[in-house]
Amino acid sequence: MSLPALHVDALINAEHGDPFAVLGMHQAADGALWVRALLPGSRAVDLVDAISDKRICGLALRHPDGLYEARIPRRRKRFDYRFAVRWNSGAEDVYADAFAFGPQIDAAELILLREGRHPQPGAVLGAHPTEVAGVQGVRFALWAPNASRASVVGDFNQWDGRRHPMRLRHEAGVWETFVPDVGLGALYKFELLDRHGKLLPLKADPYARASELRPDTASRVAGWPDPRSLPEDRASRNRRDAPISIYEVHAPSWRQGDGLFPTWDELAESLPAYVASLGFTHIELMPISEYPFDGSWGYQTLGLYSASARFGETTGFERLVSACHQHGLGLLLDWVPAHFPNDAHGLAQFDGSHLYEYADPREGFHRDWNTLIYNFARTEVRSFLCGSALYWLQQQGVDGLRVDAVASMLYRDYSRPAGEWLPNRHGGRENLEAISLLREINERVGAECPGAITIAEESTAFPGVSAPTSSGGLGFHYKWNMGWMNDTLRYMQEDPVHRRWHHDKLSFGLVYAFSENFILPISHDEVVHGKGSMLGKMPGDDWQRFANLRAYYGFMWGHPGKKLLFMGQEFAQPNEWSHQDYLPWQLLDDPRHAGVQALIRDLNQLYQQEPALHQLDCEAAGFRWLVGDDAEQSVLAWLRHDGEGRHAMVICNFTPVPRHGYRLGLPAECASAWREVLNTDSHHYGGSDLGNGSQPRVREALAAHGQSTSITVDLPPLATLFLLPA
Known part of the structure; x- marks a missing residue:
């Protein structure tokens, strides 16, 4: 009828x-x-x-x-x-x-989605090119349980929500439809009515794997990639006893390409080769998941499954991953599960309800960043986040994730005054749901992504961040050592004449250096927001500023812990980093800047080649003070061990006064003769070339620093020395 x-x-x-x-x-x-x-x-x-x-x-x-x-x-x-x-x-x-066409999603998969047990939610939800009954098209699927109507709109139907309304699968709150004759690259969004029939702003696909270039906000149909083949050495490259030296990169401002942003292929052509030539072992990209605002540097992401369109098609990102592996580098991504921006096309009030975010602003709103907080208690949201982490590690083949703002996830009162946060069910300040989510993610990474690592940016004393979940820890492989970074940079900013009064800022980090698997981070956060560049932090005249910086880098590379350095600081960029400007590569024509770059190359080479400098980076057995209390002369010295009989000696002089014949007590197990293998005051790096040359320093039966034997060394001004047994 x-x-x-x-x-x-x-x-x-x-x-x-x-x-x-x-x-x-x-x-x-x-x-x-x-x-x-x-x-x-x-x-x-x-x-x-x-x-x-x-x-x-x-x-x-x-x-x-x-x-x-x-x-x-x-x-x-x-x-x-x-x-x-x-x-x-x-x-x-x-x-x-x-x-x-009838329903396309199997009922069993819907149950897994509803219960948060689907191993790859992104393989079901989102847009998937497929063939049904001999017809090519795209299956669209969307979780929006509180919508009264959902339609897919796009350039294939004149953005008209009447053309392709979706079928609601009530058992999971999932809307789906198969749209024939739509292919790769098609633009689309979802048009939703809330439960009261009110039309919402068009929404981008939370599970999209490609997007339009900002300021446009549509999602783009892309295929679900097969799992990437993994380099055979991924596990060994990421181990606690491996030399890990990370070069942190903000892709849009690293180096100019042919357009406003370098493309993935332009980055693949130059970035891995450059980083490998400097001896770094890993590249860490600041967030490249799709984000609307350039000024957020990627930390306000709305596309947790989508590599940003700023750099071209997703397949280009896959080629960058391959290029990193071809150069023997691991690729790490900054990943942001802590919060998201409230842009109308994004996750906020997605189906007219607080679907992805906590409803109460005392739980769900970040004052620091004017962003919303994921509802870590909701099963489908946890699945969304966990699925994203595994997507980058499995489908895209990256080697690890650095998880941003972990401290803000762990504590319900993070950056909130009294009375403006909600306690957990026990009355405490810990976010129990976020803690369990982080443990779940880390356990799944360990079980399903062999050799991959996770790194926590966590700035508090929360216990066991890098401890296994089986012993009550969070299960991260590594944690950024924010306390070490803050203390040591404050020390370096002191005029050398005053450093004697702040000696503990250099030594205190060894009190807790082995409580976690630490990475020593000199990241983008230290060279923005009025903090100046690394060179700009250093006191003194021009010569002293470069010498201070070289000495600090030597101190960092000799200190227990893995290393991370933000781009541009390897050649002493003098100005504060700006996301709107490319790095000043022309500075390498200046021998002073080229000298710092050469020092980083040699530090990385020594760090990799000498097991004593990396094998027990995270073990107390790998470190022994020789001189930790000479505050009057601002001198520190220590031994590094590999646990198998090899030693390395590191000595720092943080004053501009040369210390000729400085006597250094040696424990009995040390070698009897030592030779200088790296001196940050070398003329190769722009220094004064004071040091010990190739002449071995031989043990003498003279007591010093509580030891019965000792050697003497000449300490250059504002310099760090590395010595190995002769």
């Missing part, structure tokens, strides 16, 4: 509760076949037999906005059909009908 007017009005107004029940081909109670199509902007529609390609009949116009229907003559059984459409523009097309 002809469609009742009530249904016609509901379809035209995009308010129909079940459009799949009336659009497409249906058999009436009397056995007759009817077909209906809603094609706004068309002027005529014919029904075509898909097998014979013959016209069956024309459809009658039921409503001037493009609703058509027809009783199919002489047919009693359903058949495969197409619509031949003539548009008002004069164009003509033949379409498979989206309403001819």
Whole structure:
């Protein structure tokens, strides 16, 4: 029978509760076949037999906005059909009908999604090119349980929400539909009505794997990639006893390409080769998941499954990953599960409810960043976040994730005054749901991503961040040592004449250096927001500033812990970093800046080649003070061990006064003769070339520093020395 007017009005107004029940081909109670199509902007529609390609009949116009229907003559059984459409523009097309296809997601997968147990939620939700009954198209799926209607809109349907409404799978709150004749690269969003029928702003796909270049905000259809083949040495490269030296990169400002942003391929051509030439072992990219605002540097992301369109197609990112591996480098990504911005096209109030975020602003709003906090207690949100972490490690083949702002996740009172936060169920300040989520993610990474690592940016004394979950820890492999960074940089900013009063800022880090698996981070955070560059922090005249910086880098590379250095600081960028400017590579024409770069190369080489400097980076057995209390002369000295009988000696002089014949007590197990292998005051690095040369320093039976034997060394001004047994 002809469609009742009530249904016609509901379809035209995009308010129909079940459009799949009336659009497409249906058999009436009397056995007759009817077909209906809603094609706004068309002027005529014919029904075509898909097998014979013959016209069956024309459809009658039921409503001037493009609703058509027809009783199919002489047919009693359903058949495969197409619509031949003539548009008002004069164009003509033949379409498979989206309403001819049934549900596409298996019920078992919906149960897994609902329970948060699906191993790859992104392989079900989002946009997936596929073939159904011989027809190419895209399956769209969306979690929006509180929406009263959901449609996929895009450049394939004139962004008209009436064209492709979706089918609600009630058991999981998932909307889905198969749209024929849509392919890779198509732009799309979701049009939603909230539970009261109010039209919401168009939403980008939370599970999109590609997006439009900002300021445009549509998602783009991309394939779900197969798991990447992993380098055989990934596990050994990331181990606690391996030399790990990380070069942190903000991709948009690293080096200029042909356009506003360097492309993935331009980065692949130059970045890994450069980083490998300096002896770094890993590259860490600041967040490259799609984000709307350049000034957030990527830390306000809305596309946790999408590599940013700023740098080109996602396949280009895959080539960058391969280029890193070809140069023997691990690739780490900054990953942001702590918060997200409130842009209208994003996750905020996604289906008209607080779907992804905590509803109460005392739990769900970050004052520091004006962002929203994920609801870590909600099963589907946890699945979304965990699935994203595994996506980058498995499908994209990256080697690790540095998890941003972990401290803000761990504590409900993070950056909140008293009375403006909600305690946990025990009355405490810990966010128990976030803690359990981080443990779950780290356990799954360990079980499903062999050799991959996770790194916590965590600035508090929360216990066991890098301890296994089996012993009550969070399960991260490494933690940034923010206390070491703050203390040592404050020391270096002191005029050398005053450093004697702040000696503990250099030595205190060894009190807790082995309580976690630490990375020593000189990151982007230390060269922004008025903090100046690393060179700019150093006191003194021009010569002293460079010498101070070289000495500090030597101190850092000799200190227990893995290393991280932000781009530009390897050649002593003098100005504070700006995300809007490319690095000043022309500075390498200046021998002073080139000298610092050469020092970083040699420090990395020594760090990698000498097991004593890295093998027990995270073990107390790998460190022994020789001189830790000479505050008066601002001298420190220590031994590094590899646990197998090898030693390395590190000596720092943080004053501009040379110390000739400085006597250094040696424990009995040390070698009897030592030779200088690296001197940050070398002329190769721009220094004064004072030091010990190739002449071995031989043990003498003279007591010093509580030891019965000693050697003497000449300490250059503002310098760090590395010595190995002769």
